[in-house]
Amino acid sequence: MTELVLKTDSAHTLVATTLVETVMATIRQRIAARSLTPGARLPSIRAFAKAMQVSKSTVVEAYERLAAEGAIRSRPGSGFYAAGSLAPLSLAEIGPRLDRAIDPLWVSRQSLEASGEMLKPGCGWMPASWMPQSALRRALRTVARADDVDLADYGTPLGLPPLRQLLARRMEGHGIEVSPEQIMLTESGTQAIDLLCRFLIEPGHTVLVDDPCYFNFHALLRAHRSKVVSVPYTPSGPDIELFAQALAEHKPRLYITNSAIHNPTGAILSPVTAHRLLKLADQSGLTIIEDDIFADFEHTPAPRLAAFDGLNRVVHIGSFSKTLSASVRCGFIAAPRDWIDQLTDLKIATTFGGGRLAAELVLALLKDGSYRKHMDLLRARLSRAMGETSARLKAIGIRPWIDQPAGLFLWCSLPNGVDAAEIARRALADNIVLAPGNAFSLSGTASRFLRFNVAQCQDERIFRVLETAMAR
Amino acid sequence: MTELVLKTDSAHTLVATTLVETVMATIRQRIAARSLTPGARLPSIRAFAKAMQVSKSTVVEAYERLAAEGAIRSRPGSGFYAAGSLAPLSLAEIGPRLDRAIDPLWVSRQSLEASGEMLKPGCGWMPASWMPQSALRRALRTVARADDVDLADYGTPLGLPPLRQLLARRMEGHGIEVSPEQIMLTESGTQAIDLLCRFLIEPGHTVLVDDPCYFNFHALLRAHRSKVVSVPYTPSGPDIELFAQALAEHKPRLYITNSAIHNPTGAILSPVTAHRLLKLADQSGLTIIEDDIFADFEHTPAPRLAAFDGLNRVVHIGSFSKTLSASVRCGFIAAPRDWIDQLTDLKIATTFGGGRLAAELVLALLKDGSYRKHMDLLRARLSRAMGETSARLKAIGIRPWIDQPAGLFLWCSLPNGVDAAEIARRALADNIVLAPGNAFSLSGTASRFLRFNVAQCQDERIFRVLETAMAR
Structure with missing residues (x-):
């Protein structure tokens, strides 16, 4: 039976x-x-x-x-x-019980578990074919000729010195003054934020996030048993009035955000909002984690909080998962020098040595210019895909929230009365993974939104399925 | 001035x-x-x-x-x-203030930060030259020809299926019945234990460790704000009477141990102790993390707690950092199936995808037989080094605690009145990193002990410096 x-x-x-x-x-x-x-x-x-x-x-x-x-x-x-x-203890228990379809981990797991036949316009990274495959293969062959210690030994606690030097120079290009000793390599951007949370907050502390924000911030903060408070994000950054209110009311220890290209909205922080934000942070003793993993997708450089602040109360993090390879794990933290020493202790205690091989591979790709060339092409390709995807979506009544200047995401609203979670459920039955808005929204106010990754929107079926799902 | x-x-x-x-x-x-x-x-x-x-x-x-x-x-x-x-928050603050020289993180940092000219008999891993260099280089070239997704995409949440299948078969060889769905890949053995601690314990919970035990367990548990209680380790496993007492008195949630080849003592759990231990664990609802990273150094298989227990209350973890490469980060957890699902959520929340490239490299080395051949040679080489190092140490009055049957460590006592931490300080001035006993001992009762890694004891200077340091 x-x-x-x-x-x-x-x-x-x-x-x-x-x-x-x-x-x-x-x-x-x-x-x-x-x-x-x-x-x-x-x-x-x-x-x-x-x-x-x-x-x-x-x-x-x-x-x-x-x-x-x-x-x-x-x-x-x-x-x-x-x-x-x-x-x-289960993560699902820590927070309120949510519909699994819009639970912060839902989109992650659907995207990570998706088989090759599935289409993933909701996923947060590039298709493998958009990554610099021949450069990656060349870097692997280069590293295959490296010294014995590079292939077999642990990395130093801070991580490969020439890579940290190179990262410091790149950050200087964004106006962030930083010495290589203020940079610690991690295994990923997510691990960087996780280490910082371990270092900066205790269970029960309040953390501010944007609404909407990258859904994994919710999952990560749940794992830290934080109280999470969200502030609406506008096309020029967080709503400053409400941000000030949240500071006064909830006394958060920490604010986690993306400043250059915001995930999921694609919005860019304006200089005036950045300035006001830092003034508020200064007054209330707030620490800010600036997750800058989309930095290299920019056409014109946007303001960085860390540049204004001089790495005083802003910690800057990044990785190469979105631009180079998510298979080669390498992220980094730039922070005040005395924090780095203590973060290093924490990194050793919780993961021991860093991934030396991954750092060597990233260094090889950055050094020989192939990363720069790849990013030039990728930005142009994303630009085209952004225009095409935007047009396809508009044609079926799905409208971008703002004119996206750069990056890979389009944050779009559905026609009135259409629920994104329901569309995501229906699309999944047709082997399409979407990212429904409320997975990004703590307040649950994004039920009409979907986030599209334009690099994953090359298949005509996506738009047909969306149209059908909305018509039902 | x-x-x-x-x-x-x-x-x-x-x-x-x-x-x-x-x-x-x-x-x-x-x-x-x-x-x-x-x-x-x-x-x-x-x-x-x-x-x-x-x-x-x-x-x-x-x-x-x-x-x-x-x-x-x-x-x-x-x-x-x-x-x-x-x-x-600093790790140093969480626990009692210790002499930095025997602080749990001291040996780690000294070993990880040591420059190429330093000798590291105190460090916990192989010299790079003892690792399978040509096989590693071959594996890198093999992976350079892999599919696009292998090079650029995230791994699946559990990690590369064929590697998990292979790991399941290897564990079966140690009598541990496990399906590939009960195995989750991690970035390292340390990360595996860290995830399990996040999953199983909360700040303030009590955790049992061996005395002495791997010093990073202390650092890791400090990061989790655990109460740590230690039980003396005998040549056949933990002292069962005192273990039972500690269970009754402190009601720990968790016990972390190595069973096959114990770090730092090299002792091997006896079947009778294993049986009694599991009976006690059963009675008191204790979960055990069995860190089996030295498994492949064994000449004859010792009992595994996970084999007796059937992965019910014992979680089994391992990695390839000690046997293959510490530069290629890949560890794993074998646990009850319903735990794995929740651990996967935690892994995504805190590190997002796993290191697919590292898993591909390990798989390549395991599949083509080069790992097995390397381990056969390595065991023989370690055996010789064990005999030689043991003889050199005895000649200067440093005596192994037991006749080490296998592995890379010699746990040795110094002559009466000689303090290991003091010797470690003096040796460091001569560019030699030692591992003083109390870094491993919560009770601080190992001040006369040093742990030697026989693979790192090939240089004559080590014994000269030791002799001089002890004579002062």
């Missing part, structure tokens, strides 16, 4: 599933939520079948499968018991 | 330093410890000169250099003020 039900909230895939699986998920959830503690007896088969309104044989099969998995244990003649030594 | 003083506790290098630097370090420490909060006025030059018993010009120079660094700010006519937006 296989009864079918459409499950939308407890699994990562929105597929038809059996009642047996629903019963299993319910038990797993109770174990995770500690309403069934380790060693606790499960409800009897009869009682649970009645409670769940399923047949007893459904519960029997669910229990047996859970026992086979090790989630519960059967004691002959005595029933079933929750296994596990302690009910572990 | 340059007055000299030997600084041993606040810097990572034990070199002669100036009084100006001592004054600077004192101020930095007060800022870090929040006794000088951001914006607070620094002591006047006259008062501080008197308090530190130095000249006023020394304080003036120290303040000016701190201001140049950005740690403090001068306001003309009004004095100096602490900069920084908030006093960030």
